[in-house]
Amino acid sequence: xxxxxxxxxxxxxxxxxxxxxxxxxxxxxxxxxxxxxxxxxxxxxxxxxxxxxxxxxxxxxxxxxxxxxxxxxxxxxxxxxxxxxxxxxxxxxxxxxxxxxxxxxxxxxxxxxxxxxxxxxxxxxxxxxxxxxxxxxxxxxxxxxxxxxxxxxxxxxxxxxxxxxxxxxxxxxxxxxxxxxxxxxxxxxxxxxxxxxxxxxxxxxxxxxxxxxxxxxxxxxxxxxxxxxxxxxxxxxxxxxxxxxxxxxxxxxxxxxxxxxxxxxxxxxxxxxxxxxxxxxxxxxxxxxxxxxxxxxxxxxxxxxxxxxxxxxxxxxxxxxxxxxxxxxxxxxxxxxxxxxxxxxxxxxxxxxxxxxxxxxxxxxxxxxxxxxxxxxxxxxxxxxxxxxxxxxxxxxxxxxxxxxxxxxxxxxxxxxxxxxxxxxxxxxxxxxxxxxxxxxxxxxxxxxxxxxxxxxxxxxxxxxxxxxxxxxxxxxxxxxxxxxxxxxxxxxxxxxxx
Numbered sequence: 001x002x003x004x005x006x007x008x009x010x011x012x013x014x015x016x017x018x019x020x021x022x023x024x025x026x027x028x029x030x031x032x033x034x035x036x037x038x039x040x041x042x043x044x045x046x047x048x049x050x051x052x053x054x055x056x057x058x059x060x061x062x063x064x065x066x067x068x069x070x071x072x073x074x075x076x077x078x079x080x081x082x083x084x085x086x087x088x089x090x091x092x093x094x095x096x097x098x099x100x101x102x103x104x105x106x107x108x109x110x111x112x113x114x115x116x117x118x119x120x121x122x123x124x125x126x127x128x129x130x131x132x133x134x135x136x137x138x139x140x141x142x143x144x145x146x147x148x149x150x151x152x153x154x155x156x157x158x159x160x161x162x163x164x165x166x167x168x169x170x171x172x173x174x175x176x177x178x179x180x181x182x183x184x185x186x187x188x189x190x191x192x193x194x195x196x197x198x199x200x201x202x203x204x205x206x207x208x209x210x211x212x213x214x215x216x217x218x219x220x221x222x223x224x225x226x227x228x229x230x231x232x233x234x235x236x237x238x239x240x241x242x243x244x245x246x247x248x249x250x251x252x253x254x255x256x257x258x259x260x261x262x263x264x265x266x267x268x269x270x271x272x273x274x275x276x277x278x279x280x281x282x283x284x285x286x287x288x289x290x291x292x293x294x295x296x297x298x299x300x301x302x303x304x305x306x307x308x309x310x311x312x313x314x315x316x317x318x319x320x321x322x323x324x325x326x327x328x329x330x331x332x333x334x335x336x337x338x339x340x341x342x343x344x345x346x347x348x349x350x351x352x353x354x355x356x357x358x359x360x361x362x363x364x365x366x367x368x369x370x371x372x373x374x375x376x377x378x379x380x381x382x383x384x385x386x387x388x389x390x391x392x393x394x395x396x397x398x399x400x401x402x403x404x405x406x407x408x409x410x411x412x413x414x415x416x417x418x419x420x421x422x423x424x425x426x427x428x429x430x431x432x433x434x435x436x437x438x439x440x441x442x443x444x445x446x447x448x449x450x451x452x453x454x455x456x457x458x459x460x461x462x463x464x465x466x467x468x469x470x471x472x473x474x475x476x477x478x479x480x481x482x483x484x485x486x487x488x489x490x491x492x493x494x495x496x497x498x499x
Contacts, residue, residue: 199228206492254287308341324400380418407438
């Protein structure tokens with residue numbers, strides 16, 4: 001009996017090995033139908049055969065039968081929970097079925113065992129990029145290229161990540177190199193087309209309107225144009241005209257104007273770094289018809305802080321809001337710093353601080369910090385959290401703007417951004433509400449409500465045209481005091497030559 005059982009076991013094992021060999025041969029010959037049939041026969045005899053579960057799962061996934069493929073991978077992982085090949089293929093199925101968080105988790109388990117696995121690194125990058133988080137995708141694309149310099153998809157993905165994060169020069173250089181190696185590849189051709197458009201000349205016109213409960217009104221008209229150089233520089237020029245209407249002491253219906261002419265030189269020295277130098281002049285006319293001209297300008301630089309992004313800037317500009325402020329000839333010199341990034345997988349953190357010196361002798365300190373929990377879907381993100389803000393002016397000068405001391409505000413904040421359906425509409429929304437405490441005109445106010453709503457819609461029109469609409473409604477401004485409400489809206493049309 002024992003000898004017969006042993007012979008039967010040996011026979012079954014030999015048959016299973018033969019079936020596996022036949023299935024593998026069909027798999028290698030791209031005979032997917034025959035390979036799946038043979039792997040199924042192996043599994044009928046040995047349901048926990050990890051190799052057959054892995055290979056048959058791959059065949060099912062290529063046929064877009066994702067649920068069936070995942071079921072086989074889960075059976076394989078029941079037997080071998082840390083099998084990196086199964087975890088890798090499971091990650092691919094999660095990625096293809098837009099289950100991005102699960103894909104990232106599965107790839108992470110592969111990378112724990114094989115830190116330089118190019119396909120796991122590529123899949124992680126794609127999971128971030130395909131949900132619109134190119135800044136988080138980029139480091140994984142870099143690691144994937146380092147692990148396998150010939151991995152074309154990683155090099156293409158890295159170039160697109162550079163485009164999305166504002167480093168168009170690096171994307172153009174990468175696209176040109178890929179075109180030499182893969183001259184007939186359609187994906188490489190598409191990348192080169194996108195890279196060329198990133199430096200194409202463009203023009204844009206826009207209109208803005210602001211109206212507040214203090215009877216101040218502003219109408220702004222903007223025209224800009226720019227282009228990129230073959231190097232890491234770009235240049236844009238702009239002109240803006242603003243009409244202001246509102247009360248001033250002794251005149252309930254005063255008017256003023258501002259005309260600004262400026263140029264901005266941009267520089268992208270390295271990935272995730274960008275500098276901008278802005279220079280120009282402003283001609284200002286107050287409510288009495290008096291003209292003055294002042295220089296305007298600014299310098300800013302964005303840079304990586306680990307996985308975070310920092311930004312520092314300095315600027316000199318006239319304070320443009322109302323005729324009364326124009327009458328007081330107020331210019332502002334400001335210095336700002338901010339940083340933003342992920343504190344953990346689902347927590348976004350932002351913080352900033354600034355100092356302003358006003359030409360009327362006043363000074364301003366401001367700071368803010370916020371944290372949001374992030375939910376992400378393939379086409380949109382939702383962030384919910386809180387913000388604390390601080391604002392303090394040295395003096396109360398009654399020069400037409402709100403200059404409180406020791407303003408502290410706490411707000412609940414909800415944000416969302418993404419695309420709407422398949423229509424290529426892009427949107428951003430913000431809703432904030434809370435309370436504030438401050439001292440103004442010698443009185444301390446506690447528990448005053450503070451709220452703000454913002455929305456943006458953008459859409460390509462085709463043939464190089466696109467347009468954008470944005471609007472804001474709230475009771476927070478640097479130019480008015482308690483009991484103030486304002487509404488703002490803007491619209492712009494952009495044309496990219498050859499786009």
